[in-house]
Amino acid sequence: MERAGLTGGIGSGKTRVAALFAELGVPVLDADRVTRELQEPGQPLHGAIVEHFGPGVLDPRGHLDRRALAARVFADPTEREALEAIVHPRVHREIHARLERGDTDAPYALxxxxxxxxxxxxxxxxxxxxxxxxPEEQIERVTRRDDRTREEVAAIMERQLGANERRRRADVWIDNRDTVDDRQLRAQVLTIDRELRSLTSDG
Structure with missing residues (x-):
């Protein structure tokens, strides 16, 4: 099965777009969700993170305190690189394993x-x-959705690849500004889905 990747900055609308692909019968795997599952107590990733960062990144129940961990890695680029080196390869392997185990005849997964x-x-x-x-829409959406201040959201955005660079490196981009209504968003997804099905078809 071929794979398409979906990315975007915080608050850009990745979850909504992924749901629209799922409505078209496309299997969807979310790397953030896989990461959270692998970070549960008893999982190897949980142990590897605690081994490196210490018990200070745990809450009273023994789960990862993601806010505490984020504050630590955002304050120190070396620690951020260490976390990425621990997390990314394990999540990458798990996603590939789940796709291999998947029972579907879909032409591609997202x-x-x-x-x-x-x-x-x-x-x-x-x-x-x-x-x-x-960027302003990102900040407004995330402050409404999460318990975060504008400053916190802006700091996260600063550490992510900029929109212009993402668009330059991506094969296609979806416009999800507030001026785009649901019908227009669905039309963009449908066009990309048709292209991907054509690209990945055996014929």
Missing amino acids: IVVPLLFEAGWEDDFVRVITVECT
Whole structure:
């Protein structure tokens, strides 16, 4: 099965776009969700993170305190690189394993990877799609969705690849600005799905 990658900055609308692909019968795997599952207590990734960063990144129940871990790695680029070196290869292997185990005749699967380019995964995919909106829309959406301040969201955005660079490196981009209505968003997804089905068909 071929794979298409979906990326985009925080608050850009990756979850919504992935859901539209799923409605078309496309298997979807979310790298963030896989990461959270692998970080549960008792999982090897959980142990590897605690071994490197210490018990200070755990909450009272023994689960990872993601806020505490994020604050630590954002403050120290070396620690961020260490976390990425621990997490990315394990998540990469798990995604490939799940695709191999999958029982589907779909022509392609969609893998949602927020840090796709930063992780160096672009060569895994027959097409890379990025979802984009304006920076102000990203901030507004995330502050409404999450318990974060504008400053916190802006700091996360600073550490992600910029929209212009994502669009330059992606094969196609989806416009998800607030001026784009649901019908227009669906039309963009349908066009890309048709292209991918044609590209990956045996005939």
